[in-house]
Structure formats: C-alpha cells, structure tokens
Amino acid sequence: MAGSLKLTPSQASDVEAASEAIYASAADQVISAQAGLGRDLLALATVFLIVVTCHLINPLLQFEVNFGRAFRNATLQPVLAVGLLICALMLISNGAWGGALWRSLARNRLRLAASVVLFAYTAIALLAIVLRFNLIGAILGLPQEGFTEPVSEDGPVALFETALTITMALEYLALAAVVVLWEPWNRMPVYTRAVRRNAPVVLVALAVLVIWEAALVVFNIQQFLLPRPSVIIERFIDTYHRGLISVGWNTFQNAFWGFVVGCGLGILTGLISARFTSFSRALLPLAIAANSVPIIAFAPIMNNWFGALNPASKIAIVAVLTYFPSMISTVKGLTSVDTLSLELMQSYAASPLEIFRKLRLPTALPFIFSALKVSTTLAMIGAIVSEYFGGSTQGLGYRIREDAALFKYPESWAAIIVASVLGILFYLLVSAVERAVMPWHVSFREE
Amino acid sequence: MIGLSAIISVRNLSKIFKGTDGQQVHALADINLDIAPGEFVSFIGPSGCGKSTLLRVIADLTDATSGTVTVNGKTPAQARKDRDYGFVFQSATLYDWRTVLKNVQLPLEIMRYPREKREQRAREMLQLVELGDFASKYPWQLSGGMQQRVSIARALAFEPQILLMDEPFGALDEMTRERMNNELLNIWRAMKNMTVLFVTHSISEAVYLSTRIVVMSPRPGRVSEIIDVDLPHPRGPETRELDDFFRLTGQVRHALREGVHG
Numbered sequence: 001m002a003g004s005l006k007l008t009p010s011q012a013s014d015v016e017a018a019s020e021a022i023y024a025s026a027a028d029q030v031i032s033a034q035a036g037l038g039r040d041l042l043a044l045a046t047v048f049l050i051v052v053t054c055h056l057i058n059p060l061l062q063f064e065v066n067f068g069r070a071f072r073n074a075t076l077q078p079v080l081a082v083g084l085l086i087c088a089l090m091l092i093s094n095g096a097w098g099g100a101l102w103r104s105l106a107r108n109r110l111r112l113a114a115s116v117v118l119f120a121y122t123a124i125a126l127l128a129i130v131l132r133f134n135l136i137g138a139i140l141g142l143p144q145e146g147f148t149e150p151v152s153e154d155g156p157v158a159l160f161e162t163a164l165t166i167t168m169a170l171e172y173l174a175l176a177a178v179v180v181l182w183e184p185w186n187r188m189p190v191y192t193r194a195v196r197r198n199a200p201v202v203l204v205a206l207a208v209l210v211i212w213e214a215a216l217v218v219f220n221i222q223q224f225l226l227p228r229p230s231v232i233i234e235r236f237i238d239t240y241h242r243g244l245i246s247v248g249w250n251t252f253q254n255a256f257w258g259f260v261v262g263c264g265l266g267i268l269t270g271l272i273s274a275r276f277t278s279f280s281r282a283l284l285p286l287a288i289a290a291n292s293v294p295i296i297a298f299a300p301i302m303n304n305w306f307g308a309l310n311p312a313s314k315i316a317i318v319a320v321l322t323y324f325p326s327m328i329s330t331v332k333g334l335t336s337v338d339t340l341s342l343e344l345m346q347s348y349a350a351s352p353l354e355i356f357r358k359l360r361l362p363t364a365l366p367f368i369f370s371a372l373k374v375s376t377t378l379a380m381i382g383a384i385v386s387e388y389f390g391g392s393t394q395g396l397g398y399r400i401r402e403d404a405a406l407f408k409y410p411e412s413w414a415a416i417i418v419a420s421v422l423g424i425l426f427y428l429l430v431s432a433v434e435r436a437v438m439p440w441h442v443s444f445r446e447e
Numbered sequence: 448m449i450g451l452s453a454i455i456s457v458r459n460l461s462k463i464f465k466g467t468d469g470q471q472v473h474a475l476a477d478i479n480l481d482i483a484p485g486e487f488v489s490f491i492g493p494s495g496c497g498k499s500t501l502l503r504v505i506a507d508l509t510d511a512t513s514g515t516v517t518v519n520g521k522t523p524a525q526a527r528k529d530r531d532y533g534f535v536f537q538s539a540t541l542y543d544w545r546t547v548l549k550n551v552q553l554p555l556e557i558m559r560y561p562r563e564k565r566e567q568r569a570r571e572m573l574q575l576v577e578l579g580d581f582a583s584k585y586p587w588q589l590s591g592g593m594q595q596r597v598s599i600a601r602a603l604a605f606e607p608q609i610l611l612m613d614e615p616f617g618a619l620d621e622m623t624r625e626r627m628n629n630e631l632l633n634i635w636r637a638m639k640n641m642t643v644l645f646v647t648h649s650i651s652e653a654v655y656l657s658t659r660i661v662v663m664s665p666r667p668g669r670v671s672e673i674i675d676v677d678l679p680h681p682r683g684p685e686t687r688e689l690d691d692f693f694r695l696t697g698q699v700r701h702a703l704r705e706g707v708h709g
Contacts, residue, residue, distance in 0.1 A: 340536050340538060340540045341540055341542070343508050343534070343536070344534065344536070344540050345557075346508060346527075347506060347508065347527065347532055347533075347534040348530065348553075348554045348557045348558070349527050349528045349530060349557075350557045354557055358542075358553065358556070358557075359542070362542065362543075362544040365544075438544065440543055440544045440545075440585055441543075441544075
C-alpha cells in the first residue's frame with residue numbers, strides 16, 4: 001500500500017468485498033454466454049431433426065423425395081428419432097427439471113404451449129419411426145403397412161396426401177415451437193459478435209473454394225485429377241440416389257462400436273493398471289510395442305478371422321486402433337493427482353475407494369476425454385480404411401475405392417465429404433458428452 | 448504443561464531425509480514439546496528449519512525417524528483415523544469439480560454424515576468465514592483469499608480437536624492477510640477448546656495470533672526458544688499498536704537471529 005493512502009480496516013474490507021463481487025459476476029457472465037452457445041447448436045439440431053423425421057413418417061416424402069430417400073436406413077432412423085427426443089427435452093427443460101421446470105413453464109404460457117406442441121410432434125415421430133405406428137394414418141383409417149412402402153397408384157393416394165398435409169402442418173408448428181423456446185431475438189449481440197469473430201475463417205474457406213474452382217478452369221486441369229468443387233457438390237446432391245448418407249451411417253456404426261469396445265477396454269485396463277503397478281509394468285511395454293505396429297496392416301487378417309462381410313472384422317480394427325490412446329491416457333490421468341490433494345484425503349483417513357471416486361477419477365476425466373476425442377478420428381480412419389481391403393458394398397471405404405477405380409472421382413470426393421461430416425459429428429458428440437460430464441473444466445471457461 | 452494435561456506431546460523426535468545420492472538431511476533433531484488443549488501455537492523459523500515437517504509428522508502425513516508423538520494418548524496414525532485433525536495447506540487445495548458448498552462437504556461425505564446434516568453444517572461454516580453467498584460458485588470464480596477461507600471452512604466442518612495450518616496465508620497480500628488473521632482468531636475463540644498449530648514466516652502474524660510461539664532454527668531443525676505471548680484477548684487492530692506487541696516481535700526476531708548464528 002502506498003504511504004499516502006492508508007485505509008482503515010473496515011474500508012479495506014469494503015474494497016476486498018467489492019472486488020469479490022466483481023470477480024464472481026464476471027465469471028457468471030462467461031458461464032451464461034457458454035450455455036447460450038450450446039443452446040443455439042441444440043436448437044439448430046432440433047430443427048434439422050424435425051425436418052428429417054417429417055420426411056421419414058410419410059411415404060410420399062420418404063420414398064419419392066431425395067431428402068427422404070437419403071435417410072432410408074433401418075438403424076439410422078430410430079437413432080434420429082431418439083436424437084430428436086433428447087434434443088426436444090433438453091430444449092424444453094433449459095437446464096431445470098422437476099418442480100423448477102414446471103413452475104417456470106406455468107409462469108410463461110407461450111413457452112408452455114410451445115413445449116406441448118414440440119413434445120407432441122416428437123411423440124408422434126417416435127411412435128411412427130420406432131414403434132411403426134403412424135398416429136395420423138390410424139386416425140385417417142389408413143393401413144399401417146402403407147407407411148413402410150411406396151404408395152401405389154391404385155391405393156388411397158388422396159388420403160395419403162391428406163396425411164402428408166397434416167404431417168407438414170405439424171412440422172411447421174413444431175418448428176415454430178422451437179423458435180419460441182429458442183428465443184434467438186434475445187441473442188442478437190452474441191450472434192453479431194460470433195459473426196465478426198468467425199468471418200475471417202469463413203472468408204478464407206470461401207476464397208479457397210473459389211481459387212480451387214478458378215485454377216482448375218484456367219489451367220485446364222483434368223477432372224479425374226481434381227474435380228471442381230461445384231461438380232463435387234453437384235455429385236454429392238446427386239448421390240442421394242445412391243444412399244450415400246445411409247452408406248456413411250453403416251461405416252459410422254462400425255467406427256462407433258469399435259470405438260466403444262476399444263476405448264471401453266482401454267479405460268478398463270487403464271483403471272486396473274493404475275491400481276496395480278505390477279500389472280501396469282507388465283502391460284505397458286506390450287501395449288507400447290503393439291501400438292507401434294501399423295494396425296491397418298492387420299485388416300486382411302481380420303477379414304480372414306471374422307469374414308470380410310462381417311462388421312466384426314471392421315469393428316476389431318477400430319477397437320485395436322483406439323485401445324492404446326485411451327488406456328495410456330487413463331493411466332496418466334489417474335496417476336497425475338497432485339500431492340496436496342492426496343494428502344488432504346489422507347488427513348481425513350479416506351479409504352482408497354473414496355480417494356478413487358472423489359479425487360482420482362475426476363482428475364483423470366479431462367485426460368480420458370481428450371483421448372476419446374482423438375479416438376473419434378482414429379475410429380473413422382480405421383472404419384474407412386479397413387473397408388478398402390474388402391467388405392460390404394454398403395460402406396464408405398468401399399464406395400471411395402470403387403468409384404476411384406471406375407474413374408468416378410467426383411463421386412469419391414462426395415463420399416469423402418460425407419466421411420468428414422460424420423467424423424466432425426462424432427467429435428462434436430463426444431465433446432457434448434464431455435461438457436455434460438465435466439462442465440467445471442478449465443477449457444470451458446474462456447469465452 | 449507437561450504430562451497428562453497435554454493434548455500433543457513430542458518426545459526426542461528426529462527426522463532424517465535420505466537424498467538420492469545417499470546424502471542425509473537432518474530435518475528434525477531431538478524435538479521435545481508439549482501442547483495443552485485450546486492453545487494457539489505458532490511455529491516460526493527460516494526455511495529448512497523443519498517446521499512444516501514437524502507439522503506433517505504430527506498429522507501422520509510422514510513418519511518420524513525416531514522418537515514419539517502422542518496425541519490424546521494415541522499414536523498420530525490412530526488420531527488421524529479418529530479424525531482428530533483438520534489440515535489447512537499453503538494453497539487452498541480445493542477440488543475444481545466441486546462447488547464451494549460441495550468442497551466444504553467433502554470431509555463430511557467421507558465421515559458419513561447424513562445428507563441434510565452435511566449441507567446444513569457446510570452452510571454454517573461458510574457463514575462463519577463470511578462466504579455464505581458464494582456456496583454455489585466454483586473455486587476458480589473466487590479470489591485467492593476467498594479460496595483459502597473456503598479451505599478453512601472445510602477443515603473446520605467436522606469440528607476437529609486439532610487444526611493444523613501450514614503457512615495458510617503465505618500467498619496472500621498483507622491487507623487480506625490481516626483480515627484473515629482476525630477471522631481466524633474469531634473462529635478459534637468461537638470453537639471452544641480447539642487447539643491450533645500454525646506454521647508461519649511472519650513474525651507479526653505469529654505474535655498477533657498465538658498463545659505461544661515456538662522459534663525453530665535450521666541444520667539440524669530444532670527448537671531454539673519457546674516464547675509465551677501474554678497479550679490480552681480479544682485481540683483486534685489496536686493490539687498491533689500495543690507496546691507489548693512491539694516487545695514480543697522484537698523478542699521473536701532476536702530469538703530467530705540467535706537461532707541462526709548461535
């Protein structure tokens with residue numbers, strides 16, 4: 001303190017109290033801005049899923065419109081419907097559950113109405129897609145089988161058109177409900193700031209595409225070397241007919257299950273080896289040695305073991321690829337507990353199990369999640385490349401290789417776009433789980 | 448203050464650290480000390496005098512090489528298992544993944560307090576350190592001084608008989624430190640019969656807080672002098688202006704110098 005400025009103790013404590021208040025409110029603002037950004041993504045995802053499910057619950061859309069056909073896949077559809085349910089519930093709840101949610105809805109009638117509409121649409125979509133019971137069809141007296149196959153010319157086409165009109169009316173209502181719950185008009189300053197911050201990235205990306213397009217025309221480069229972006233996008237839209245999204249989903253499923261098995265085993269053995277040091281001393285050198293082997297080289301062997309057409313051969317490759325990073329990160333995370341935190345636990349005479357649950361595991365979570373995020377990329381690589389060595393024709397890797405072999409390069413590129421989009425979605429999914437599990441972590445604090 | 452009336456007795460305590468190159472460091476040499484229930488004892492001395500080590504031996508966070516420590520007639524290990532100790536470290540050591548309230552509840556969870564009791568007790572403790580409004584905040588939303596107050600609330604939550612503090616205010620600025628000193632004294636007076644062992648670098652802090660000051664000297668770590676502090680209670684900012692206060696700080700400073708050179 002400067003000699004000229006001498007505060008009395010009570011003044012000093014006022015100064016401290018004021019700085020404390022500033023501290024806390026600044027931190028609160030960071031948190032609310034963070035939560036808001038997640039809500040924008042959630043609202044956009046809900047809008048997307050409403051549009052997709054609307055195309056899936058009416059035969060006039062799902063068999064005859066490209067967008068509907070693109071999502072024709074027996075395992076993809078229920079996942080989309082359940083995804084809609086989760087997104088809708090999160091959007092309605094807005095972080096409050098039980099009594100608190102009920103009270104906040106009772107206060108705001110508009111929100112309550114929007115919640116009811118959105119939930120009703122979600123329920124109808126779930127019934128139709130997961131339980132194969134189309135409520136609108138049932139009310140109109142249409143046979144349920146009529147919704148699982150294309151409408152024939154001599155069938156009750158007019159009634160199906162009525163069903164379509166009702167479905168679309170419900171869709172628009174649900175979309176309006178999302179907007180009411182989302183309240184984007186309250187968040188304009190956040191958007192303008194986001195636009196200003198991200199404008200350079202978007203501009204650079206656009207510039208790259210334009211230069212790419214122009215350079216190919218100017219230097220007259222052949223299509224089979226590098227297709228123009230416009231052609232790739234055109235072919236990407238075209239390839240709805242070949243079910244590229246459904247094909248991508250098949251590959252994604254291999255990546256996902258391989259990821260679950262590989263990371264699951266990795267975390268499990270990581271937990272064991274952090275607990276029993278002798279086990280880890282025996283296992284670690286083996287794991288490191290195994291990791292230096294180019295795993296993809298085993299793909300033909302796996303095809304031999306499990307059969308090339310059996311997804312297990314692809315899942316096994318992905319599992320082996322993702323095992324090591326998650327195992328080593330778990331061990332590292334569990335053992336990087338700081339000494340003081342550990343001594344604190346010892347001063348309470350905490351049991352090893354309590355130290356594990358209340359200290360080691362929370363410390364390890366950031367390590368484990370960063371390994372999981374790396375593993376999403378590894379999983380997509382493993383799933384795609386393993387298909388190069390043979391497998392189902394309904395896989396992305398197979399499509400990329402086949403199209404390239406037949407000089408259909410723009411189609412290969414379109415498949416690569418689907419692969420990247422799925423890889424990014426996989427990464428975002430794991431990031432969302434991370435955020436939900438450890439909202440306290442440092443990486444979510446900065447604006 | 449010898450014999451049965453002591454809550455903590457240290458007899459002929461030595462601690463030798465063995466370096467990796469076989470070199471031995473004599474951290475504590477033949478320490479003898481008795482502390483009565485309800486005392487506020489400060490340990491002061493230059494770096495390397497073993498004051499923190501002594502605290503850690505008493506807390507059973509490290510072993511003695513020879514000699515004995517008796518706490519309530521028990522070994523330190525037994526006392527730790529009986530949850531006689533609350534420990535406050537130099538850094539607040541709050542768990543990032545817990546809110547302030549949950550951090551204070553941590554020892555209560557481990558000691559299996561019922562849920563309602565846990566929450567009520569934690570809130571009381573936060574009131575005591577004047578952080579009642581910050582219960583739902585995360586540690587990183589608090590300033591350093593506030594974090595340290597949370598860690599004191601956490602140490603007091605289960606009403607330990609003995610509060611061990613290892614330079615708890617060392618990282619705070621002078622203004623905050625004096626305010627924390629007052630709060631600590633109020634808490635100590637509110638908690639009847641709690642014994643506080645307090646390691647510090649600051650002479651005025653030691654004199655202001657303690658009923659006795661143990662002055663230690665390094666290489667090997669030993670007790671060079673024990674000074675009784677007879678300043679009246681309750682103490683406040685005016686205590687720091689008393690002639691006795693200056694006399695005592697002078698006495699401690701002198702003992703410290705003697706310890707190094709003598």
